Structures are given as structure tokens and as C-alpha cells.
Amino acid sequence: MADAIKVLLVDDHQVVRRGLRTFLEVQDDIEVVGEAADGTEGVERAEELKPDVVLMDVKMPGMDGVEALRRLRDLDNPARVLIVTSFTEQRTVVPALRAGAAGYVYKDVDPDALAGAIRSVHAGHILLQPEVAGALLSQEDAGPGQGRAGSLTEREREVLGLIADGRSNREIARALVLSEKTVKTHVSNILMKLDLADRTQAALWAVRHGVTG
Secondary structure (H helix, E strand, C coil), X not given: CCCCEXXXXXXXXXXXHHXXXXXXXXXXXXXXXXXECCHHHHHHHHHHHCCCEEEEECCCCCCCHHHHHHHHHHCXXXXXXXXXXXXXXXXXXXXXXXXXXXXXXXXXXXXXXXXXXXXXXXXXXXXXXXXXXXXXXXXXXXXCCCCCHXXXXXXXXXXXXXXXXXXXXXXXXXXXXXXXXXXXXXXXXXXXXXXXXXXXXXXXXXXXXXXXX
16 A cells, blocks of 8 residues: 555544544555544644644644644644534634645545545645635635735736646646646745745635636
8 A cells, every 4th residue: 555645533532533444444545544532642643654634623622623733734744634523613614724724524424525535635636615615715805915916927827726726736737738846836936926825725815816727
């Protein structure tokens, strides 16, 4: 399983972790490399195990999922974080996405959908449902990047539009006939020019300003 997507499970309920592990262990391309019962342990295990994707609960004793996500970003941990939440916790998803989460799934997610979500965020996609995107946009109206569209080159606007469509760097490179390295440079320039922290903010900025792929 050298090429398998390495996943870390972070949830304070053992039965939830066991269920997630059971879902994922039957997938040929996904390997559960570890578990953690709270945010503090989750950060430590993520630094130790270097997973590709972290499935992170939001509400946990001690350090919650949002704070753990911020710690991982501060540590420049490259893992993509997929929030695992319940319908009643949807309001907590917005702070998590603002902190850098790649998206979220509900705790009663279908096993195939869960595996698909892991593959999607690992490929660089952002998983946002319309109601959460709307909540993020309403909170970001006075946020970074306001009025700076003119600083982007035409190519950067094309890349930004494809980010808004949820495309990964590889897919953007293929669509624009560029190398992935060149796409990464464009993404970095976009984030710098618009004073944005990550692809999630960039995608929301593009939606708000009508930049589409």
C-alpha cells in the first residue's frame, strides 16, 4: 500500500473511530495509519505519522477540532483536514473552514461517499455544500482581497476560476496546458495578491467576485 492515501482518525468517541476504520479498511487505496481521541493528541499524531488526510471531529474535550486545525496550520503540517460533524453542529463547520479545513462530511455519511470525500480532498478539491458556502460568504464580505481583482493577471484569473470550480492543481494544469509547478506558482501569487490564506478562501473570493472557470 505504498501509494495508499494515509488517513489519521481524530474523534473522542471510540465507537465512531472504530466505525470509520471499518469503512476505510476495505478500500484498496486508503490506509488508516493512526487514531487520536482529542485535538492535542491529534496534532501530535499528525506530526508523528505525516498522514495525507486527517478526519477530524469538531467537538472534543480539551482542544477541539478547530483549534487543532489551527495548530496544524501553524506547524505547516501539509495534511488535508476533512471535518467530520453532525447535522446539529453545522454552525461549527464555518469556523473550521475559515481555519483551513478542506471540507466536511457528516457522521452518518455513506461509506462510499466517505472514501470519495477522502480521495477528493487528497486530490486538492474543496468540499463545500451551498448553505455553508453562503454562510462563509456572508461572513467574508468585508474580508481580505476586497477590491484587488485588478492586480491579477489574465492567467491568474483563469487559475482562480478553476480553483472555484474545485479543480486540483493537476486538473488545472491539464485544462490550461501548464505544468503543475507553474500552476502552484500561480496559486501562490493569487493568495499573495489577494491576501488570502488558502484555496478555500480563494474559492470563496472567486464566487463572491464572479470569477468562474
